[in-house]
Amino acid sequence: MKTPASxxxxxxxxxVGESDIxxxxxxxxxxxxxxAAKRALDESGLKVSDIDGVLTAYSFTEPYFMLxxxxxxxxxxxxxxxxxxxxxxASPAVMLKHAAEAIASGQAETILxxxxxxxxxxxxxxxxxxxxxxxxxxxxxxxxxxxxxxYYAMIAQRHMHVYGTKREQLAHVAVNTRAxxxxxxxxxxxxxxxxxxxxxxxxxxxxxxxxxxxxxxxxGGAFIVxxxxxxxxxxxxxxxxxxxxEYHTHExxxxxPSLTEFGATESGKTAYQMAxxxxxxxxxxxxxxxxxxxxxxxxxxxxxxxxxxxxAFFAEGHARIGGKLxxxxxxxxxxxxxxxxxxxxxxxxxxxxxxxxGLGERQVQGAEVALVHNEGGILSSHxxxxxxxxxx
Amino acid sequence: xxxxxxxxxxxxADSKPYWDAARERRLVIRKCKACSQLHFMPRHLCPQCWSDxxxxxDAKGTGTVHSFTVVRRASDPxxxxxxxxxxxxIELEEGPRMMANxxxxxxxxxxxxxxxxxxxEDRGDGALLPQFQRA
Ligand SMILES: [Zn+2]
Numbered sequence: 001m002k003t004p005a006s007x008x009x010x011x012x013x014x015x016v017g018e019s020d021i022x023x024x025x026x027x028x029x030x031x032x033x034x035x036a037a038k039r040a041l042d043e044s045g046l047k048v049s050d051i052d053g054v055l056t057a058y059s060f061t062e063p064y065f066m067l068x069x070x071x072x073x074x075x076x077x078x079x080x081x082x083x084x085x086x087x088x089x090a091s092p093a094v095m096l097k098h099a100a101e102a103i104a105s106g107q108a109e110t111i112l113x114x115x116x117x118x119x120x121x122x123x124x125x126x127x128x129x130x131x132x133x134x135x136x137x138x139x140x141x142x143x144x145x146x147x148x149x150x151y152y153a154m155i156a157q158r159h160m161h162v163y164g165t166k167r168e169q170l171a172h173v174a175v176n177t178r179a180x181x182x183x184x185x186x187x188x189x190x191x192x193x194x195x196x197x198x199x200x201x202x203x204x205x206x207x208x209x210x211x212x213x214x215x216x217x218x219x220g221g222a223f224i225v226x227x228x229x230x231x232x233x234x235x236x237x238x239x240x241x242x243x244x245x246e247y248h249t250h251e252x253x254x255x256x257p258s259l260t261e262f263g264a265t266e267s268g269k270t271a272y273q274m275a276x277x278x279x280x281x282x283x284x285x286x287x288x289x290x291x292x293x294x295x296x297x298x299x300x301x302x303x304x305x306x307x308x309x310x311x312a313f314f315a316e317g318h319a320r321i322g323g324k325l326x327x328x329x330x331x332x333x334x335x336x337x338x339x340x341x342x343x344x345x346x347x348x349x350x351x352x353x354x355x356x357x358g359l360g361e362r363q364v365q366g367a368e369v370a371l372v373h374n375e376g377g378i379l380s381s382h383x384x385x386x387x388x389x390x391x392x
Numbered sequence: 393x394x395x396x397x398x399x400x401x402x403x404x405a406d407s408k409p410y411w412d413a414a415r416e417r418r419l420v421i422r423k424c425k426a427c428s429q430l431h432f433m434p435r436h437l438c439p440q441c442w443s444d445x446x447x448x449x450d451a452k453g454t455g456t457v458h459s460f461t462v463v464r465r466a467s468d469p470x471x472x473x474x475x476x477x478x479x480x481x482i483e484l485e486e487g488p489r490m491m492a493n494x495x496x497x498x499x500x501x502x503x504x505x506x507x508x509x510x511x512x513e514d515r516g517d518g519a520l521l522p523q524f525q526r527a
Contacts, residue, residue: 140432141491146479161505205465
């Protein structure tokens with residue numbers, strides 16, 4: 001296969017925004033997107049008329065046909081470049097890649113990337129869980145009563161079987177990310193949790209309990225991407241894309257080539273190669289964490305630790321702010337917010353903020369290079385990106 | 393357990409022979425005539441070599457538990473009354489993996505690597521769903 005053309009230093013993220021997060025019953029999903037978009041645009045100092053491209057993902061609570069067009073209509077934007085990307089949780093990183101490609105090839109100059117839904121209050125909890133059933137194969141998985149937590153639980157069991165990963169190590173991921181969320185003013189979760197509380201939480205699908213599973217939030221997130229050239233004279237400190245790569249191996253768990261080797265290795269390799277960087281150069285990582293097993297696997301596949309060592313890395317505290325590699329400094333999807341594609345998008349928002357600096361007790365000191373990994377489906381679709389606050 | 397509330401197999405053009413065979417208590421999988429590769433999820437062409445010359449072959453109906461979970465909170469309300477129950481990925485003797493429940497009195501004691509054999513669960517109107525039990 002041919003190496004993808006480099007997108008290094010071609011584009012920058014110049015504004016990021018989060019909507020109000022948690023239970024926000026007075027707002028629609030589109031409203032949450034609009035609020036996040038407005039905050040991102042304000043931060044960049046650009047005007048609405050500067051936006052000539054818009055990318056969004058999907059919504060379970062407001063399942064419009066042509067969501068990309070619907071969002072533009074709602075925002076009053078008439079772009080030359082627009083699409084709805086449906087790669088599940090990988091969508092935000094994939095959207096950044098599409099945005100970078102469009103800007104690098106001159107199809108657009110300034111693109112709004114936006115996602116989110118009112119998943120906490122726009123659907124009952126049971127309706128939200130039922131809607132997510134659609135991730136299972138309709139004919140060969142759903143008749144067996146599987147669930148998204150159940151599919152990830154099978155991956156966790158296999159990891160524990162092959163590598164000896166411990167139940168307690170999974171729980172440490174949840175405790176770790178909650179501690180970070182408490183340092184974030186807009187995180188959905190506001191109370192500390194202990195290891196015992198994670199281990200004793202309501203069981204969902206062995207070995208995963210309630211606190212091993214991501215939140216269901218009302219939330220929208222957005223970022224503004226523009227050319228590196230245009231970014232220079234804007235009011236915010238630009239954060240440059242250094243490398244980005246995708247890899248897709250399956251959708252349904254029954255078709256996964258392996259339960260211990262996924263596509264993050266390949267997506268990471270492409271991103272590192274483009275950036276000319278390796279795991280040792282990364283100062284902070286925002287890893288998709290829909291379930292506690294997932295960031296453990298991603299740490300391993302992205303080369304931060306050897307296969308089987310991800311659990312111990314979390315348990316030993318290396319993923320904490322101040323540790324060897326702080327992971328999910330905003331609190332991740334386990335404690336900051338999860339609302340459809342917005343979950344992974346907040347990893348990008350947080351990476352940008354860490355690279356700009358000035359986050360107080362949440363700041364990773366001296367952060368210059370950040371890695372973000374998004375995955376969608378059942379570890380099916382992967383996209384890794386590397387950002388830096390300097391062109392390097 | 394109210395069997396008729398559980399999902400009934402839905403056959404389509406790709407899978408009708410699979411579900412017809414299940415009604416005869418046979419587990420069948422796809423085999424490519426060009427490259428001999430076996431696969432589980434039925435489709436129009438071989439995912440290995442894209443040949444459209446495929447046949448159905450009888451699987452032995454034995455395999456091992458590749459992984460599993462005990463579901464303690466069902467997402468699908470039809471399964472709420474069944475918790476705790478086991479959902480597993482079975483690696484068939486022939487190689488391909490498929491999803492199924494582990495049924496039987498000792499189902500909750502299942503471990504990765506356990507040998508299992510196919511059984512068929514009545515889902516109403518003569519429709520049978522391939523399932524597994526510990527061998
Ligand atoms: Zn073939």
